[in-house]
Amino acid sequence: MKNIKRIRIINEYTQLKIQMETGISQSTLSKYETGEAVPTVENLLLLARFYHTSLDYLMDLTEQTTPYPAKK
Secondary structure, three states, rough: OOHHHHHHHHHOOOHHHHHHHHOOOHHHHHHHHHOOOOOOOOHHHHHHHHOOOHHHOOOOOOOOOOOOOOOO
């Protein structure tokens, strides 16, 4: 999950800041960033909404950071 860490660093956020904003624990975020754990769908959605990006980007399936258009 390189992009989960990459987007946090690009935005100059600490894991603690992400924890405070999303409710995902710092230790869980660390495990996602090091590949020790795979994010749940719920946590991926929280992170994608927080960062305004797509799930594909967070899962390292694309380098495109822009989110998909919202449903109408």
